[in-house]
Amino acid sequence: MAMTMTQKILAAHAGLPSVSAGQLIEANLDLVMGNDVTSPVAIHEMEEKGFHKVFDNEHIALVMDHFTPNKDIKSAENCKKVRTFAKDYGIRNFFDVGQMGIEHALLPERGLVISGDVVIGADSHTCTYGALGAFSTGVGSTDMAAGMISGKAWFKVPSAIQVVVTGKPQKYVTGKDVILHLIGKIGVDGARYRSLEFTGDGLQSLSMDDRFCIANMAIECGAKNGIFPVDEKTLAYMKGRTSREPVIYEADADAPYDEVVTIDLNTLKPTVAFPHLPENTHTIDEIERIDIDQVVIGSCTNGRIEDMRAAASVLKGRKVADGVRCIVIPATQTVYLQCIEEGLTKAFIEAGAIVSTPTCGPCLGGHMGILASGERAVSTTNRNFVGRMGDPTSEVYLASPYVAAASAVTGHISSPAELD
Amino acid sequence: MKIQGKVHKYGDHVDTDVIIPARYLNTSDPKELAAHCMEDIDKDFVKNVKPGDILVAGVNFGCGSSREHAPIAIKASGIACVIAENFARIFYRNSLNIGLPILECPAASKAIRDGDEVEVDFDTGVIRNLATGESYQAEPFPPFIQNIIQKGGLLASLK
Numbered sequence: 029m030a031m032t033m034t035q036k037i038l039a040a041h042a043g044l045p046s047v048s049a050g051q052l053i054e055a056n057l058d059l060v061m062g063n064d065v066t067s068p069v070a071i072h073e074m075e076e077k078g079f080h081k082v083f084d085n086e087h088i089a090l091v092m093d094h095f096t097p098n099k100d101i102k103s104a105e106n107c108k109k110v111r112t113f114a115k116d117y118g119i120r121n122f123f124d125v126g127q128m129g130i131e132h133a134l135l136p137e138r139g140l141v142i143s144g145d146v147v148i149g150a151d152s153h154t155c156t157y158g159a160l161g162a163f164s165t166g167v168g169s170t171d172m173a174a175g176m177i178s179g180k181a182w183f184k185v186p187s188a189i190q191v192v193v194t195g196k197p198q199k200y201v202t203g204k205d206v207i208l209h210l211i212g213k214i215g216v217d218g219a220r221y222r223s224l225e226f227t228g229d230g231l232q233s234l235s236m237d238d239r240f241c242i243a244n245m246a247i248e249c250g251a252k253n254g255i256f257p258v259d260e261k262t263l264a265y266m267k268g269r270t271s272r273e274p275v276i277y278e279a280d281a282d283a284p285y286d287e288v289v290t291i292d293l294n295t296l297k298p299t300v301a302f303p304h305l306p307e308n309t310h311t312i313d314e315i316e317r318i319d320i321d322q323v324v325i326g327s328c329t330n331g332r333i334e335d336m337r338a339a340a341s342v343l344k345g346r347k348v349a350d351g352v353r354c355i356v357i358p359a360t361q362t363v364y365l366q367c368i369e370e371g372l373t374k375a376f377i378e379a380g381a382i383v384s385t386p387t388c389g390p391c392l393g394g395h396m397g398i399l400a401s402g403e404r405a406v407s408t409t410n411r412n413f414v415g416r417m418g419d420p421t422s423e424v425y426l427a428s429p430y431v432a433a434a435s436a437v438t439g440h441i442s443s444p445a446e447l448d
Numbered sequence: 449m450k451i452q453g454k455v456h457k458y459g460d461h462v463d464t465d466v467i468i469p470a471r472y473l474n475t476s477d478p479k480e481l482a483a484h485c486m487e488d489i490d491k492d493f494v495k496n497v498k499p500g501d502i503l504v505a506g507v508n509f510g511c512g513s514s515r516e517h518a519p520i521a522i523k524a525s526g527i528a529c530v531i532a533e534n535f536a537r538i539f540y541r542n543s544l545n546i547g548l549p550i551l552e553c554p555a556a557s558k559a560i561r562d563g564d565e566v567e568v569d570f571d572t573g574v575i576r577n578l579a580t581g582e583s584y585q586a587e588p589f590p591p592f593i594q595n596i597i598q599k600g601g602l603l604a605s606l607k
Contacts, residue, residue, distance in 0.1 A: 069476045069516055077603040095474060102474035152514040152538055168516035168542035170602050216461060217508040221537050250508065252537055305461060392470040392513070411512060413465040415488040 030280035032188040033255055034223040037163040037277050041146045049187035049284070057087070058145040058162075060175040063131055063388075064092040066150035068106045069169035071113045074177060082117050083179030089121040089140055090114055091131040094388045099395035129360025129386040132156035132244060132328035137360055139269030143258045143276055148172065148181050153328050153410065155246045158224075159239035160266065161258035161276065166247060186252045188223035189214070190285040193230035195294035200444050202338065203238030204330060204408065204428035206291060207245040208299040212309030214289060220250030222286065225279060227257060230293045236265045237334040244329045245410050248306040298443055300406075301426040304414045312431060312443040322405040323354045323436040324417075325429050326384070327391045330408035331359025335429040336367050342433035342444050344375040349439030354381035355397045357389060381436065393417045399424075406435040449570045449598075451528045451549075452578070453500040456493060457562035458486075460506035464518040464539065467510065473517055478524035485521040499526035502568065504560045506532065510539025519543040529568050531575060531586070533557040544593055545602040551575070553586035570594065 029046045031039065039047040041055040062070055067090050074080075082088060090110050095103035107124070114122035121140060128134065132153050135141050141157040147164035148154065150172035157164035167181070175181050191210065211218070224246050226239075234242070239256050246254025256262070258276045266274055297311040325331075325339045336358055348354045356376045358364040364386060367373045376383050389396035391409040399405055399418030405425065407417065412424035425441060434444040466488040468481055475481065486493040503522065509532035510518060519542050522530065530543065530550040543550045549570060556575045560566060564579040573588035589597065599605040 065470075065473045065515065065517075069520075072476065073601075073603050077607060079603070100474060106474065106476075150514055150516075152512065154514075166514040166538050168514050168519075168538060168545060170516060170545035171541060173603060174606070216511060217534075217536070220508065220534070247538075250511065250536060392465070392473075394470055394473075398471075411463075411465065413463045413512060415469050416465050420488040 030282040030284060032223060032225055032283045033257065033277050033279040034163055034188060034225065034253060035185055037144060037146060038183060038185055047185045049185055051185045052182060053185060054180050054182050055146050057148060057175055057179050057181055059087050059089060059141060059147045060172060061089045061091065061131060061135065061147065061149035061151070061154060062172045063094050063151055064096060064103065064107050064110060065094045066169045066172060067110045070150060070173040070176065071109060073170055073173045079177050082176045085118045086120045088119050088176055089135060090119055091123045091134060092125065092128050093130050093386065094392065095394050096128065096387055097125050097385065127361065130328045130331055130388055133331055133359035133363065136160060136240065137362055139266065142266055142270050142272055143262060143274035148175050152247045153244050155251065155253050156240055156244040156328060158243035158246065158253050158255035159236060161256060161262055163253055163255065165253050186221060186223045187286045188225045189219050190288045191224055191226045192288060192290045193226060193228040193293060194290065195230050195292045196233045197293045197296060200298055200430045201293070201296045202428045202430065203234060203241035205296050205299045207242045208301050208306065208309050208426065209296055210289065210291060211245065211249045211306045212299070214249050216248060216305050216307045217250040219246065222251055224251045224254040226255065231256065233293065235334060236261055237332040240332065241329055248410060298428060298431050300431060300441060301412055303412050303423040303425065306412060306426060315441055318404070318441045320352060320406050320435055320440060321403040322397060322399060323352060323432050324390050324397055324405060324407040324409060325432050326357025326359060327388065327409040328359065329410045330429050331357055331363065333363050333366050335408065336363060336372050338429040339433040340372040340375045342430060342437065342447065343379040343381060346379055346437045348380035348436045352436055352439050354436040355384060355390065356381050357384045358386060360386055390417055406432045406441055408432050450567060451500060452565065452567040453502045453528055454498065455502050455504050455560055455562060455564045455566050456497060457560065458489065458505040461508045461511055462505050463512035464510055464515050465512055467518040468515065468521040473515060476517060478520050481517050481521035482524035485525045494525065497525050497527065500528045501526060502566050503527045503530045504532070504557060506557055507534055509535050511536035514538045516542045516546065519546050519548045523548040531556050544596055547597045547601040549597050551586040553584050556584035556586065559584065
């Protein structure tokens with residue numbers, strides 16, 4: 029029976045010759061991930077219920093990235109709990125301040141996820157690793173605990189939407205614009221419970237950082253996972269990062285899809301999602317003047333090196349507008365160092381932006397840039413729900429690093445083309 | 449197993465950031481979380497909710513973050529069951545895993561009003577609106593899910 033790419037990976041990890049949509053399966057996990065918000069709950073659950081062993085101390089990753097460097101005593105206690113657990117159980121991939129980066133940028137960078145893997149993570153943006161041709165999905169803390177104990181998780185095999193990408197993006201159009209466009213088209217529940225399987229010759233012109241960004245936001249249309257075929261770019265990215273052998277799965281030519289959605293990259297424009305849902309998208313040319321108070325450039329969605337380069341290309345030699353706070357957060361220590369080596373950090377600071385150590389921070393209203401009542405931010409993050417970045421009356425506009433940086437310069441939501 | 453309670457009604461796409469804002473995620477204590485449940489869309493929820501009450505909402509309830517703190521906050525606030533047209537998938541899994549009963553029922557989601565008194569039978573999936581006399585049929589939980597709910601969560605059911 030013909031299968032989607034996702035179904036083939038799940039079948040292989042369940043030890044089954046084939047699976048079909050709706051089937052309940054138990055799959056072996058290649059990695060179980062958690063952070064400083066979700067892991068303490070999982071650890072508490074495990075220990076309270078009397079489990080004192082993990083299935084494997086190498087295939088668990090614990091990343092202290094949300095409220096770190098710790099913003100208050102309670103967050104510090106949470107990290108301490110995870111740190112102690114990691115030590116007691118000999119967890120090899122424990123990333124504390126100094127090594128940590130934002131989980132979904134860090135794990136691929138460290139080669140901890142590769143093509144063909146099945147990964148669960150107690151964070152909804154775990155779907156990011158679909159960019160590598162892996163099946164990865166977000167779960168809660170209890171599933172994380174069960175995964176750490178057993179190395180397995182149960183899944184309902186998803187059906188899929190095929191997203192056919194053609195053409196080439198224009199200047200200033202990035203992966204962020206592709207995924208915002210898609211979410212605007214199908215809605216925040218358009219792919220609920222299903223896979224998004226990307227295909228088409230347009231993928232050639234999307235870099236790995238574009239693909240990470242696109243897969244990252246699959247959850248924002250409700251998808252269980254978003255997945256890309258493995259090509260030479262994927263293989264080049266993984267080279268030197270892992271000693272494991274990637275396994276390449278391909279969807280069958282006659283794989284069953286619930287729907288087919290097409291995206292012509294030629295026609296896309298920089299896109300912005302208005303409050304308070306990621307589906308409220310507008311292209312940059314149809315936006316009236318909207319003044320802003322803050323810009324955030326970073327996150328698991330857009331904190332990678334290409335994002336930093338894009339932002340710096342706009343900010344270099346310019347100034348952040350009076351009355352605007354511009355916060356730049358490279359996603360990992362490696363990206364941070366690259367920013368310094370390439371002179372991007374200098375460009376940010378000279379423009380009047382601040383550059384922070386890696387953290388999820390303001391994306392979820394944690395710390396490092398909380399909004400006051402009525403304030404407005406343009407952010408390269410992934411969610412613009414009520415109260416997401418601070419006060420419930422504040423507003424978040426989601427956009428690419430180019431648009432965010434241009435908006436920082438003008439003080440209102442702007443296209444970088446306006447500055448050319 | 450049957451429950452009966454007063455309904456707190458909400459709309460579509462109620463996300464986990466409004467169920468429990470991230471500014472409170474520095475704790476996982478159910479009581480502390482419950483004290484802030486729903487506060488960004490309904491400041492009075494915490495004041496009004498009573499043990500055994502029922503939460504009813506529209507489509508895609510629980511979308512967004514994977515934080516298990518969201519169903520924990522709802523359960524600890526006293527809510528005995530959530531009924532929605534449908535749920536976001538991570539929230540759905542998390543709720544059952546911690547033993548919070550949740551039912552998908554479009555008819556009930558549309559017809560039930562804020563403040564109605566409603567009875568839910570988990571064995572049959574029948575939802576009765578005592579205010580109007582109407583009944584709606586939801587898919588009953590299979591035995592293994594009933595077992596998780598009765599034992600109080602997935603890990604407890606594994607022992």
